[in-house]
Amino acid sequence: MLKTRRNSPLLPCAAFAIVFGLGTAGHAVADQAIVVAATAPGLTIGQVIDDGAAVRMPEGSNALFLFSSGRTVTVKGPYEGPLDRLSSGKEAQGRLSGLFGAERFAQNELGAARNLGTPRTRSADELSAIDASVPGVWCVRAGHVPAIQRPADPAFNPAVLKPAAGKATTVSWAGASATQPWPPALPLDDGAEIQVRSRDQSQSHNLVMRIVKDSDDPGVLAVGLVKAGCRRQADAVLTAIGEATVPLDLYLSSERGLYPTYRAGEAVRLVLQTNRDAHLYCYLRRRADLIPIFPSPDSGGSQVKGSMPLTFPGDRMPLPLSASEPGSDSEVRCFAADRDLAADLPSGIQAFKPLGADAIAKLEATLDGLRQTRLVVTQIVLRVK
Structure with missing residues (x-):
């Protein structure tokens, strides 16, 4: 199994974007960014971000940008500001000063996009x-x-x-x-x-x-498709690039950020987003109980669309969430997989019905035993004061 497991109470997640110069050779033009895959709410596949436009990435997310020079820049949230000046690889001044040279930014040279490898769906070119x-x-x-x-x-x-x-x-x-x-x-x-x-x-x-x-360079092809207005075909190429470039990832946060604190009885609102199409499963842990909350009979199945935010409660998870009594923290744990895991999970699971005191151990054993599966796990603790 290809699995990403993060055991910190609040799991950092990822947003991914690819940035290309969309200008004509020989002319001084601005770079524009094309989103390839994203866990940061507000970034969607195929979205074009104009040069100088501000991008907001919440804490726990990160983004990969590819510029026409072949340079890649990974940005970790929290981040808010424009993407200009990043493509040259030079330290930005003013709005971005002080961020380069730290762990928040990492720069690399990317080989030709044709070397991305073989995605699980179609070839990127x-x-x-x-x-x-x-x-x-x-x-x-x-x-x-x-x-x-x-x-x-x-x-x-x-x-x-x-x-x-x-x-x-x-x-x-x-x-x-x-x-x-x-x-x-x-x-x-x-x-x-x-x-x-x-x-x-x-x-x-x-x-x-x-x-x-x-061109057999998927990056060049994606840029040409976006410029020409062929959105459907561009999305397919961008999705293939994302699958070949970045691992499956999942963002989970609350309306109060990654480290929320509530008073007893207050409503809880969560937001989730995967960076590609995936199957999502979420559980609420309270005391010794583990309660499945997604998917449910109202969810329309476990599959979610990549780079599209999902809210709890919402259309696909209508059950209201609220903070428990003081001193009794709760936890929402979610995992996303690149395939449907219904046949692998413990039998008898029913949405909103506690699984029992030993459910966490059984679930962990099931996840650890998966083979040929890409899996990412995240959790958020809902503290009550």
């Missing part, structure tokens, strides 16, 4: 196929014939594709084939618009084709 049933901007590598996939909406199988100038082409999918080459009769010029009509002609929308530089 692989461009996802065009789905004609989804309107908007789609990108194509210069000099390559793109693939067009079986439509997510079956109403568009077959689909009728008609360029602004030229004849319509009908594309259909038969058998088990998921993709096919782009029809040669349809244009692939940068900015070309193609109307798509459904099988019964009742639905129609447009695709806008954009040409991006052909």
